[in-house]
Amino acid sequence: MQFYSTRNKEDIVDFPTALFRGLAPDGGLYVPAEKADLKEVFNQFDSRTSFTDIAGQMIFSLLGSTFDRKQSFEIAKKAFPFSPVITGLKNDISILELYHGNSCAFKDYGASFLAQSMDTLLRNREEKAVILTATSGDTGSAVAQAFVGKENIDVVILYPSGRVSPLQEKQLTTLGGNIKALEVKGSFDDCQKMVKQAFVDRDITDRITLSSANSINLGRLIPQSFYYVWAYSRIRDAAPETVFAVPSGNFGNLTAGLYAQSWGLSISRFIAATNANDVIPKYIEEGLYNPMSSIPTISNAMDVGAPSNYERMTELFVGSVEKFREKISAFRVDDETTRETIKKVYNRENYVMCPHTAVGYRAAEMYQKEMGAQPVMVLSTAHPGKFTEVIEDVINIKPELPEELRKLEKLKKVSVIIDNTTEALKDYLLTTY
Numbered sequence: 001m002q003f004y005s006t007r008n009k010e011d012i013v014d015f016p017t018a019l020f021r022g023l024a025p026d027g028g029l030y031v032p033a034e035k036a037d038l039k040e041v042f043n044q045f046d047s048r049t050s051f052t053d054i055a056g057q058m059i060f061s062l063l064g065s066t067f068d069r070k071q072s073f074e075i076a077k078k079a080f081p082f083s084p085v086i087t088g089l090k091n092d093i094s095i096l097e098l099y100h101g102n103s104c105a106f107k108d109y110g111a112s113f114l115a116q117s118m119d120t121l122l123r124n125r126e127e128k129a130v131i132l133t134a135t136s137g138d139t140g141s142a143v144a145q146a147f148v149g150k151e152n153i154d155v156v157i158l159y160p161s162g163r164v165s166p167l168q169e170k171q172l173t174t175l176g177g178n179i180k181a182l183e184v185k186g187s188f189d190d191c192q193k194m195v196k197q198a199f200v201d202r203d204i205t206d207r208i209t210l211s212s213a214n215s216i217n218l219g220r221l222i223p224q225s226f227y228y229v230w231a232y233s234r235i236r237d238a239a240p241e242t243v244f245a246v247p248s249g250n251f252g253n254l255t256a257g258l259y260a261q262s263w264g265l266s267i268s269r270f271i272a273a274t275n276a277n278d279v280i281p282k283y284i285e286e287g288l289y290n291p292m293s294s295i296p297t298i299s300n301a302m303d304v305g306a307p308s309n310y311e312r313m314t315e316l317f318v319g320s321v322e323k324f325r326e327k328i329s330a331f332r333v334d335d336e337t338t339r340e341t342i343k344k345v346y347n348r349e350n351y352v353m354c355p356h357t358a359v360g361y362r363a364a365e366m367y368q369k370e371m372g373a374q375p376v377m378v379l380s381t382a383h384p385g386k387f388t389e390v391i392e393d394v395i396n397i398k399p400e401l402p403e404e405l406r407k408l409e410k411l412k413k414v415s416v417i418i419d420n421t422t423e424a425l426k427d428y429l430l431t432t433y
């Protein structure tokens with residue numbers, strides 16, 4: 001499979017190029033240039049096929065021109081020592097738990113595949129690279145976890161000093177080895193600006209192969225299609241056509257589902273669930289796409305006012321809002337309703353959901369109310385233990401932190417404190433590499 005930029009169809013590249021570039025040089029996002037038909041492949045999977053086998057087969061089917069069969073299955077095995085879990089709840093709603101990875105959020109799937117495929121390619125070429133990334137907290141930890149111990153890649157993560165939660169800071173600063181945490185005396189915006197400037201600084205790029213790992217990278221998007229396929233293999237006898245509810249911010253997760261559907265997976269509809277940041281629900285209702293500044297909510301990983309994957313979706317739907325409406329129903333859920341939903345489901349079924357998952361759950365209920373009772377699978381994007389404050393406030397219990405995160409409390413933070421200037425970052429990079 002080859003890929004082109006959403007802003008220039010002539011810019012056709014192979015997977016490794018898209019992977020190491022991240023963003024296309026024209027500022028566009030890479031999207032599949034061909035229509036793949038994987039129906040035959042999907043039909044081979046049943047409820048006993050492991051997640052790694054599904055992932056390995058899909059990597060080979062999609063990216064066979066880059067990775068041979070053996071490499072594809074090896075990448076899958078190394079990238080995914082974890083697997084999704086389905087929990088059935090009342091009223092025909094089931095939860096696809098995607099938080100059983102290292103940082104306890106679904107972003108582990110994307111980050112882990114990205115790391116593994118970059119490492120495989122670099123080892124083949126006997127090259128090294130440095131991943132440079134800025135984080136406001138959560139996404140950086142999935143990236144850090146995914147790359148730890150990779151021989152040919154170092155990761156330099158910038159984070160704003162004193163502005164990430166203590167748990168997030170531990171996730172970034174305790175891995176050591178090839179993961180370097182730079183604690184910036186400034187804001188997240190400063191961190192982002194410094195990273196951007198480093199990428200265009202010739203003194204740096206002449207000496208160091210820099211790459212990014214941000215969420216728009218194809219290497220993070222493609223593996224997110226694997227769990228839709230896995231989920232379908234588990235439920236297809238009961239529900240030959242599936243509806244997925246996806247708690248969304250940048251819409252990477254939902255876009256990956258749309259790709260799985262376009263490759264032949266039998267998905268009848270997507271429910272786009274947003275918090276107050278409702279640019280996409282508004283677009284589907286009114287036909288006008290109006291990005292805005294983001295509004296802070298309790299499902300904060302979804303506080304996105306200008307979802308980057310709109311550009312990919314609109315490419316897939318050739319700019320037609322009608323085509324959007326054929327595939328996607330959208331609902332917005334406010335903070336109060338999110339809290340009520342966490343409480344209601346906990347009281348009724350003793351099941352604790354993170355605020356993002358609750359937005360998805362509530363949207364599934366709204367859809368069922370509109371369309372009549374039918375099974376919906378809700379993607380659960382994070383472990384509730386990562387959002388103790390909200391959960392404790394709503395249901396008065398402190399959700400247990402998963403073991404992966406509990407063990408961090410005892411580890412010692414190691415960071416390099418730097419000024420919020422490009423010069424400071426340049427100094428660090430040129431003296432370290």
Ligand SMILES: *Cc1c(COP(=O)(O)O)cnc(C)c1O
Binds near residue numbers: 105302
């Ligand atoms: C990133 C994130 C989301 C939003 O996913 P997108 O792919 O950006 O739509 C939802 N929930 C959690 C917990 C996240 O970290």
